Amino acid sequence: MKRPYAQFVATGRSVPSKVLTNHDFSKMGLETSHEWIFERTGIAERHVAGDGETTCGMASAAARVAMERANVNAGEIDVIILSTATPDRLLPSTAVDIQAQLGATRASAFDLSAACSGWLYGLAVGEGLILNGTAETVLVIAAEKMSAIVDWTDRSTCVLFGDGAGAAILQKSKHGRGILSSFMRSDGTLAELLYRPAGGATLPMSEAVLTDRGHLVKMAGREVFKAAVRSMSDAADRALDGAKLTGNDIDMMIPHQANVRIIEATAKHAGIPMDKVYVNVDRYGNTSSASIPIALDEALERGQIGPGATVLMVTFGAGFTWASMVVRF
Numbered sequence: 346m347k348r349p350y351a352q353f354v355a356t357g358r359s360v361p362s363k364v365l366t367n368h369d370f371s372k373m374g375l376e377t378s379h380e381w382i383f384e385r386t387g388i389a390e391r392h393v394a395g396d397g398e399t400t401c402g403m404a405s406a407a408a409r410v411a412m413e414r415a416n417v418n419a420g421e422i423d424v425i426i427l428s429t430a431t432p433d434r435l436l437p438s439t440a441v442d443i444q445a446q447l448g449a450t451r452a453s454a455f456d457l458s459a460a461c462s463g464w465l466y467g468l469a470v471g472e473g474l475i476l477n478g479t480a481e482t483v484l485v486i487a488a489e490k491m492s493a494i495v496d497w498t499d500r501s502t503c504v505l506f507g508d509g510a511g512a513a514i515l516q517k518s519k520h521g522r523g524i525l526s527s528f529m530r531s532d533g534t535l536a537e538l539l540y541r542p543a544g545g546a547t548l549p550m551s552e553a554v555l556t557d558r559g560h561l562v563k564m565a566g567r568e569v570f571k572a573a574v575r576s577m578s579d580a581a582d583r584a585l586d587g588a589k590l591t592g593n594d595i596d597m598m599i600p601h602q603a604n605v606r607i608i609e610a611t612a613k614h615a616g617i618p619m620d621k622v623y624v625n626v627d628r629y630g631n632t633s634s635a636s637i638p639i640a641l642d643e644a645l646e647r648g649q650i651g652p653g654a655t656v657l658m659v660t661f662g663a664g665f666t667w668a669s670m671v672v673r674f
């Protein structure tokens with residue numbers, strides 16, 4: 346008899362309607378060009394939240410799509426996990442706002458902080474809760490309003506990021522479908538290569554923090570690039586080994602969408618040809634932990650992932666954190 350798995354019942358996504366192209370940055374007075382950004386990253390445009398668009402709002406919209414497709418109503422959800430680096434406020438969690446918006450009265454809800462790796466971390470937690478019998482239905486969301494925390498005067502970071510949300514509903518399956526393997530790792534010795542120095546409990550908001558822009562994202566791009574290739578390649582190996590598969594067995598790879606050159610290097614390492622790699626970084630930029638669920642939802646909607654397909658998801662982010670997962674759909 347096959348062991349039980351945590352399976353994806355449905356997914357959803359929501360991105361703001363406002364689009365910012367590379368050309369718009371030059372018009373805003375930033376010393377950059379479409380050519381510079383596109384050649385180094387593969388990004389052409391990204392969606393950014395407009396007035397009144399919140400992390401909770403994007404998350405709830407993505408969740409509603411997934412719930413409708415899964416035919417799951419709010420009262421059936423046991424746990425809501427929100428991955429975000431951009432909570433709407435610091436206390437309480439944004440997940441409880443989502444719970445209230447959805448009317449998921451039976452659910453426990455909490456935020457999970459693992460930067461761009463957070464959605465895969467959240468899926469691994471959700472899988473555990475399902476397999477140990479704590480929960481039957483888990484809603485795992487990633488929502489990011491990166492536009493609120495990037496420094497719009499720093500051309501080396503602000504051009505990279507975008508806003509959006511994706512969600513999945515997990516339940517138990519006995520039909521050999523679901524999460525076959527997962528892997529997570531962190532290295533906190535490298536935290537200051539990609540971080541927000543101030544605004545937390547150690548250096549709370551003050552006039553000096555605001556003047557120095559210490560509450561906004563700082564990144565050592567070259568070091569992050571190298572670590573991303575190394576870690577995502579390692580993560581791909583680990584999830585494939587865990588599922589006793591090789592790159593040849595993978596029907597579709599859904600990588601974290603940070604930079605097309607990082608994606609290409611990871612795919613090459615895993616032995617997966619680019620026509621089996623889903624890429625949408627050109628249209629969304631790096632939406633942090635929302636990037637994989639947005640890409641997965643698009644690939645499912647377009648029929649590029651069908652029933653029985655084996656999918657490798659792999660990610661890397663601030664922390665550093667990295668993670669991977671093999672899923673049979």
Ligand SMILES: CC(C)(COP(=O)(O)OP(=O)(O)OC[C@H]1O[C@@H](n2cnc3c(N)ncnc32)[C@H](O)[C@@H]1OP(=O)(O)O)[C@@H](O)C(=O)NCCC(=O)NCCS
Pocket residue numbers: 376377378381382385386461500501502504505564566567569570573603604631661662663
């Ligand atoms: C950010 C990144 C695109 C920069 O590319 P790079 O080739 O490493 O470029 P560098 O940072 O060495 O900068 C080279 C030059 O371009 C300039 N530059 C930086 N951003 C620029 C921009 N948007 N437009 C034009 N020039 C820019 C720099 O100021 C520097 O100029 P200098 O040589 O006069 O000092 C690249 O390092 C990268 O993608 N890193 C990974 C980032 C990432 O994905 N982070 C999230 C991980 S989850």
